[in-house]
Amino acid sequence: MTTATQDGRPSRWLGPGLAFPASLVVLVIIMIPILQLARYSFNHFDPVEMMQTAFTFENYAKFFGDPYYRDIFFTTLGVAALCTVLALVLGFPVAYFLARTQSRYKSLFVILLVFPLMVGNVVRAAGWMVALGNAGVVNAVLQGLGLIDKPLTLMYTPTAVVIGTTAVVMPYLILTLQSVLEGMDLSVEEAARNVGASFFTTFRRIVLPIAAPGVAAGTMLVFILCMNAYATPVLLGGSGLTMMAPALYDQITKASNWPFGAALAVILVCGTLVIALFSNWLIHRRYIKTMAS
Numbered sequence: 001m002t003t004a005t006q007d008g009r010p011s012r013w014l015g016p017g018l019a020f021p022a023s024l025v026v027l028v029i030i031m032i033p034i035l036q037l038a039r040y041s042f043n044h045f046d047p048v049e050m051m052q053t054a055f056t057f058e059n060y061a062k063f064f065g066d067p068y069y070r071d072i073f074f075t076t077l078g079v080a081a082l083c084t085v086l087a088l089v090l091g092f093p094v095a096y097f098l099a100r101t102q103s104r105y106k107s108l109f110v111i112l113l114v115f116p117l118m119v120g121n122v123v124r125a126a127g128w129m130v131a132l133g134n135a136g137v138v139n140a141v142l143q144g145l146g147l148i149d150k151p152l153t154l155m156y157t158p159t160a161v162v163i164g165t166t167a168v169v170m171p172y173l174i175l176t177l178q179s180v181l182e183g184m185d186l187s188v189e190e191a192a193r194n195v196g197a198s199f200f201t202t203f204r205r206i207v208l209p210i211a212a213p214g215v216a217a218g219t220m221l222v223f224i225l226c227m228n229a230y231a232t233p234v235l236l237g238g239s240g241l242t243m244m245a246p247a248l249y250d251q252i253t254k255a256s257n258w259p260f261g262a263a264l265a266v267i268l269v270c271g272t273l274v275i276a277l278f279s280n281w282l283i284h285r286r287y288i289k290t291m292a293s
Contacts, residue, residue, distance in 0.1 A: 041059055042057070042059070088173060094113075100186075125231050161236050164236045189206060212284070245268070
């Protein structure tokens with residue numbers, strides 16, 4: 001296979017050839033287990049004989065017909081959407097600062113941002129358990145400032161799950177946005193300032209539309225991670241909040257109901273991808289309209 005044509009242009013087979021090894025790895029490692037789970041989801045479960053080979057929609061009917069599992073899905077969707085929005089609102093200023101700073105400590109800032117990714121989610125969730133406990137640093141600070149008289153119940157609540165999950169996914173969003181913002185021409189912002197535009201007008205009319213592809217990619221990545229979170233909801237939410245990943249894990253490990261657990265996994269994967277791709281399409285559509293106007 002040649003990598004270039006006679007006139008020096010890259011061969012049309014160069015891109016597919018470079019992408020083939022990674023695509024093969026994704027196919028083997030990800031797609032085959034997903035397809036196997038999809039097949040399991042149509043099997044029948046018997047409490048005595050366990051999973052029986054069949055082709056039935058009873059597992060999906062059980063999910064859509066039971067308000068308990070529907071509520072779990074919508075709870076997961078709500079928590080994931082809220083964490084994604086919080087990560088975007090809190091992370092965009094950090095990404096903008098890292099992209100625009102000329103400080104010699106920029107590399108140190110990036111290292112500090114990446115450092116939490118080197119620690120497992122379980123360890124970080126355990127740290128939040130200590131911080132959000134009745135005798136944790138959060139309650140101690142609030143009591144020290146005189147804002148509360150007695151410790152707040154933060155652990156095993158949706159609030160704890162949102163805080164912990166947002167902290168886990170925020171570095172991914174910041175790094176994605178930083179790479180996009182660094183490629184933006186700084187003279188465009190300077191031109192807007194020269195004609196009298198305020199910082200917020202420049203941000204709303206120039207920076208945000210140009211950064212839309214990065215926002216779409218970053219929020220889609222973060223949303224997928226939030227929808228499939230397991231360790232943080234289990235450790236910080238406890239029995240006070242049930243999400244899809246812990247629910248399907250319990251079905252497979254505790255109830256040994258592989259067909260229904262597989263159905264939950266398929267619904268989670270398909271629902272996550274559909275919502276993420278639809279949101280990505282909306283952002284790109286708005287981006288195209290903005291750039292055309």
